[in-house]
Amino acid sequence: MMQRYVVVDLETTGNSPKKGDRIIQFAGVVIENDQIVDEYSTYIHPGQEISLFIEELTGISNETVKNAPDFEDVAENIARLIEGACFVAHNVLFDLSFLQEELVRCGFEPFYGSTLDTVELAKILKPTSDGYKLHQLAKEENLDHSRPHQADSDAYATALLLLELKKKLMNLPVMTLKQLYRLSYSLQSEISELIDACIASKLAKAEVHSPDLITYRGLAFKKAEDESEQKDTGAEFPLDDEKKIAMLQSAYPAFEARSGQLDMMNMIHHSFESSQDAIIEAGTGIGKSIGYLLPAVYFSKKHHKPVVVSTYTLQLQDQLLQNEVPKLKKILPFTFQAVLLKGRSNYLSLAKFERALREKEDNYETALTKMQILVWLTETVTGDKDELNLTSGGQLFWNRLQSDGLTYAGLKQPWLELDFFERAKRTAAKADIIITNHSFLMTDLLTEDALIPKKGYLILDEAHHLEQAASKQLGSRLNYISVKTVLNRLGTSDQKQLLYKLGRMLLNNGLADGKSTHELDQKLSDFSYEFEQLFYYISNQAEKLSRSMSPKRLSFKIDDGRWGKAILVAERLVDLLGYIITELEKRLALLLNNESPLGKNSLFHLNDIEVLLGHLQDTRDSLHEFFIKPHEENIYWLDYTNAAPQHGVTLTVQPIAGSKRLWDSYFGRQKSVVMTSATLVVKDSFKYFKEQLGLENEPMQTASIPSPFPYKELVKVLVPNDLPDINCLSVEEFSETAANHIIAAAQAAKGRMMVLFTSHEMLRATYHSIKDSGVLDEFTLFAQGISGGSRMRLLRNFQNFEKAVLFGTTSLWEGVDIPGEDLSCLIIVRLPFSPPDEPVTAAKCQLLEKQGRNPFSAYSLPEALLRFRQGFGRLIRTPEDKGILVILDRRIITAKYGPEFQKAIPEVDWHQASIAEMAEMIEKWI
Template structure:
């Protein structure tokens, strides 16, 4: 039988899964998707770009042909959750049902694995650690003695936020490769060796791009040149590609390198006090530069180019790092630790120089303030050419997601990824959206003159929706600022448990939301996608406004400028398609199962009174619509 026929024998009516799984039933769109994937894997040199709406069952639709094909295949996901669901749940279940005995591997990024060499170093310096950190390091030693894979995701008893984790996880900056005393036992090397030998390898998008583009040091090869690559959650690829075809540098990395230089002096080269003195001078220059940057408030580095004080502070930092680099090179061969650090010091100094020169007109240079450290990013405005080269080898390529099209077309994704010769397929969700869901843009929104009025309006709508839905609501925001203002306005005014982003990790909040059954959850970006709450726990999703990118975002500004130079409209070419896909992601949190019912409330009049609102409405699932908030509240109240 052909692969398509074998896939039908598994997924089709009366097939293997129907006979083995009590509640399984054939889905025509799932079969259609599986046939498309099978065709791509066996007979087509064309990449396949396929949108599969929520409920299609796309995971089995690509896993079944992948497993039956006999080929070596990489499955790349956008989130750690999906990566682990595939490896620990879906793959074991399918392998058992199909009666297949093939090797599969889960490969995570380097920082997810324990480094025995770094752990040994930390335990040698026990006198330099605080008691709590030392206690965690001893627990990590016990973990290292008992684990077979060194995956820190399986670690219990040590908080993921413990400083000890950052001291012992595998790091490119501290990897000695084959020269390392722990090379044979190395957990990272073993994980990658398993991946090279496996028939199906599960990775994430970041690791895939790091392997293909950065060519990580320490090991000659990370991933095999597989026969095919399947990208799930492919809507995330354009932004990830922009990151990897550019460059990024965290000030946290520079600080860690300077701390490592201090440790070399303290633990090995006590006769070279100049090492720690120069590292200290670099720290002072870095602190001065960051303080100036904070005072000026630059987030687009091009805005700083005429600032002579900023330029002086920038090049003074580079000069100090260069002096330290030369000193370290003068002592090469005296310390294994220093030998490992030297290339990284050269790399970060070169990255800083590249950023400060700001001489590529086809790139955006941005300063981003993260939760812990400042990041410098150089992002190409257009990565289509680089992607076209990357995806133009002998592998077969499948790109799938529930949110790739804008108004029925995949052109925005296809152009951005350089996939102009791809086969394009859009498969609708099998859910009965007109009866399962109601979209409401409240009529009384009116014009909001200021932020205070906007917050009051949102709070009022939220309180009414919480009451009608008996909790069971997500409120999704486009900014952290608005989230905090609304959370403050709701505090003490609802009888339902209120979970706010920042009170715990994303997974902790979601777990608590499901357990409580009547909670409300307020979140921003990370809660717009990759969140799956089925059943009675979630009946309502409220979105504060259409998710357009900030006009001050350096990458958006650069792309807008490029569009204008080409005689194109930045709004229709860049801003609108991105916002449509983002809104589809947020709306997709509502209906996750054929039995779900719910109301989507979008508190933005532009959806109905601007011409471009049709682009949003034409891309959302075909829910029933109303402007009457009372009708939406009645629909909510009727949901069991």
């Protein structure tokens, strides 16, 4: 094993040495024989000014380096330090390239030795980490990292991280190490040398096999937990609230009884026992999750029937299993089993992964993903993709590995016992609580061979999303890239893709027909060309329309004359697909019905073709519905971005009343359905919620349980009185005006502020107005859709910076839990009415007009009130929180419907103030 590593970190004036940026601090930590033996660090005078941003980031100012040596003065020491060592850094390409520039500039030879990137190594050995920034990994591994963005602290933390990663590598079985070694030559740093040394070290002594691992067909796995059924407990739900409180306090002595939580438990128990349906609004802070899980477990145990808990977001689904279920296991006097169940495509197919490992793959991201999965297999018992932190390329590669359930009678199933989805099904069949999501639940209910009991007991959390989830599930989407991906995977008979392999199989079995093969090639070529033309034409039409309509989403009216050409092309495409699908089905049938047995690889190829065939059939059905025979009860629209002509278009269809259809066919047949959320009530009534689901005439128990928080003591609401009416200005004009108030609020609150918008257009305009002004340069600004990264990454980054402002749209209006001082000020820029030309809104409003109802009062206003309540709910998450809400839309004061918004949230003090008064009030309150 390499004996000497030098772990390096640099702080610099910028990101590009070629543009004149310079090093301001160098640190190196020397490791020999797995021990830190030396450290060297120095500030360096860059010969230029250090920007305020770099000073804020690193703590290194112009004053700090005033008397520091120039790089020329320390270059020899640095060159001597790294000579003959393995150069290690967290993102090695950045540190090494910067250092190389400076060494060469000073007349020294560049470094030619081995390199090791701890980012790359961490991705492989910690495939489930939330992120790979140094501070995230240091926190996960509990490493000393007291001064992030200081080179000496960063280098030391990276050295400790390297030692931990080496230990992890040494703990992997030789079988896994050998597979990692084979793939490691596609990596960017010399990780292969480290793996090779680990293999040699382990082979030099007898390997001790971990009792937690099993090996099969050349792969090492974590041993699954016992799937045996739980013993009968004879559990009786404690009807007496005092008994429930005593049980909760025995597990958590600091637990404070919440009457709302107890009421919720009792109501759900009664609903299940009496086979009734219920709607429960549970305010923030009542303990909703335990409120429904506890009675669900008691019911399941007593009656030996599983209770299904479904959420809208995967985040809450995971949170229930990882956080709430362990709490409940501590509370209850008996054991129970709760399992997570997701759609099949979330699970790894071991058969596909085994085949992929045999393929020679030099693509960097594919090799990296294979290595991540090899390590992950020694840790996971679920095979659930959501555990992994994959790159974008890794996500694409996963599509080739996901479980699809297709099997052929002639193909042995060596992985069936270990198959992750099959294991999830077996576990779910024995579980007391099945935790799933609305998307999978609705998909499963629509299948004949459903995993969820057809007449069972359901708890639907985040129920305000039921209608949206149902419409999405019963709808479909068609875009250029997905179809072209299918065509590329299929190929033609001379491209050595799946169609070529199909032709070879037919030839080898004496079943080939040269004429029909040529015709199929021609039809595929025609289809590909016509499909490109269709989407090119649609994008051109969308470009013209977007000049007068929303630039992102456009209604798609099939009977409109401008789409006549698209309809003609779509008709030709449907005919071409009919021929292609029929010919592929014939070829598959010839091979499967042939007397000669097919080899394993041939059957795998047929499996892949059958999957693609399913995609082609979906494409044909979508084209037919969009362009040839649209249904009156559906909404059609296109999403358009001008990033690329064809790539920027997605066609979408959804039913106007999807949830009603699902309820009548499936949910309504369940023994008992409990729907819950923190925001279901509009104007003290469940009428709007029931109407959206088509449940106006369904008998249901209902309860609205208020939050226990004393909001009047925790929140003030400010409405500036020096802002113009939002409807009197353009987006750009109002954004500039709003920017001044946001700047003033940010300075008064010292960051810790979230700004909610109703459109990306206004968010971008306001963000850039503030950014360009330079007034908030000392603040860190994060903007959804601009700053990059997922929603969760944005939230984590926002919480990691002291003076931070987060600009968000749709998905940040709800499901954001930032307790304490991290979020002290919330700004709502505009009352959250949906744009009237938004396709779903427009269709619903047209339907209401046909029914003789007022679309504004029956739909637009209730929808906005619910969204407003959700936005308000971001501010106070615990009884200790304190915050201020600023509303920049004066219609909440001046419009007829303004009082409805004021009454939609708990009773708090409202104030109107000028920009100066607003800033003063914020400073005093928080």
